[in-house]
Amino acid sequence: MARSTAGRSSAQAARRRRRRSRRAAEAARFRSGRLKLDDIDYKDVATLQRLTSAQGKLFSRKRSGLSAAAQRRVALAVKRARFMALMPYVS
Numbered sequence: 001m002a003r004s005t006a007g008r009s010s011a012q013a014a015r016r017r018r019r020r021s022r023r024a025a026e027a028a029r030f031r032s033g034r035l036k037l038d039d040i041d042y043k044d045v046a047t048l049q050r051l052t053s054a055q056g057k058l059f060s061r062k063r064s065g066l067s068a069a070a071q072r073r074v075a076l077a078v079k080r081a082r083f084m085a086l087m088p089y090v091s
Contacts, residue, residue, distance in 0.1 A: 035047070035066070035070065037069060037070055037073060040070065040073045040074055040077050041077060042076075042077040042078075042080035042081040042084065042086065043081075043086070044077075045081060045086050045087060048074070048077060048078050048081055048087060049087065051064050051066075051074055051078070052078065052087075054091055055090060055091055056087070056088055056089060056090050056091050058074065058075055058078055
């Protein structure tokens with residue numbers, strides 16, 4: 001009897017751990033619901049830098065929360081900003 005109780009408590013702890021990691025991942029998201037396709041511009045360097053890592057790589061759609069069309073527009077805007085020397089190619 002004691003064995004099955006210990007098994008349940010470890011399963012509950014595993015669920016709690018999973019829940020915490022999911023929340024951390026959600027907190028790391030950019031939340032692009034406020035970002036519209038018309039708002040994406042190569043001159044808006046602050047927004048573009050929030051969508052890139054410290055090494056200058058563009059975050060994935062899953063992490064940034066962008067739609068496919070918005071991700072393509074952001075990629076194009078980042079390339080233009082780099083070409084115009086508004087953003088570095090690498091940090």
